[in-house]
Amino acid sequence: MLDAQGPLDYPSLQSSLFFETPAEIYARVFRVLKPRTPPPPLQVEFCRFANADSFMRLEEGRLHIRISDLLEGAPAPVMEALAFILLGKLYRKPVPRIYAHRYRLYLNRRDFRRQAHLVRQVRGRKFISDPQGKTHNLDELFERLNRQYFDGLLGRPRMGWSRKPARSMLGHFDPSHNAIIISRIFDEPHVPLLALEYVMFHEMLHLRYPVDHAGARRRVHTREFREAEKTFPRWKEAKELLKKL
Numbered sequence: 163m164l165d166a167q168g169p170l171d172y173p174s175l176q177s178s179l180f181f182e183t184p185a186e187i188y189a190r191v192f193r194v195l196k197p198r199t200p201p202p203p204l205q206v207e208f209c210r211f212a213n214a215d216s217f218m219r220l221e222e223g224r225l226h227i228r229i230s231d232l233l234e235g236a237p238a239p240v241m242e243a244l245a246f247i248l249l250g251k252l253y254r255k256p257v258p259r260i261y262a263h264r265y266r267l268y269l270n271r272r273d274f275r276r277q278a279h280l281v282r283q284v285r286g287r288k289f290i291s292d293p294q295g296k297t298h299n300l301d302e303l304f305e306r307l308n309r310q311y312f313d314g315l316l317g318r319p320r321m322g323w324s325r326k327p328a329r330s331m332l333g334h335f336d337p338s339h340n341a342i343i344i345s346r347i348f349d350e351p352h353v354p355l356l357a358l359e360y361v362m363f364h365e366m367l368h369l370r371y372p373v374d375h376a377g378a379r380r381r382v383h384t385r386e387f388r389e390a391e392k393t394f395p396r397w398k399e400a401k402e403l404l405k406k407l
């Protein structure tokens with residue numbers, strides 16, 4: 163098929179647009195742009211950016227795609243357009259203008275702009291970093307521990323890394339913002355994962371055991387809380403690791 167767009171006119175993609183995960187969309191668009199190269203393993207993540215920015219990078223043969231969660235509910239054709247834009251940029255491939263146009267149209271929709279505005283407001287108020295650090299992803303860690311120790315029953319709050327690698331506060335649960343913040347000190351490859359897991363487990367117990375307001379005293383770490391904490395495997399070892407941070 164050849165039309166006004168000549169060689170840039172890719173085969174019609176509409177039929178495959180539905181029921182694809184974002185990762186599948188990226189793999190398919192990759193095959194369109196680079197038909198002779200098998201798509202690398204790729205990972206698509208929706209991140210809590212304050213705006214609609216999206217990023218892609220190739221690292222050790224893996225494609226990491228980070229998309230604003232503002233676009234999480236975007237229709238598949240919009241997701242496809244963004245895949246063309248990002249992959250085209252990364253691999254310096256010409257991309258039909260229709261994709262840039264389609265994507266811009268979506269960003270300019272009134273409902274989208276309104277939502278983006280609200281998100282900027284809310285996220286601007288309390289800084290909560292992206293759960294994806296340079297080494298660990300807090301959302302993934304939360305879900306793994308949730309399955310391991312809480313039968314997957316805890317609802318995931320917002321997760322973020324502290325601005326600075328603080329030693330004074332290794333982690334905290336902020337009920338007003340429903341957020342768990344973990345010290346950036348743990349986002350280093352040389353820091354044992356067990357230490358991070360233990361701190362996360364502790365913060366997760368705060369979701370499980372609410373603050374005890376009985377009497378005049380406000381008890382954050384109740385007796386049950388302390389008992390539950392000891393059920394963490396390698397509890398002592400983990401505590402020792404924290405002392406040596």
Ligand SMILES: [Zn+2]
Nearest residue numbers: 364368382383
């Ligand atoms: Zn605590």
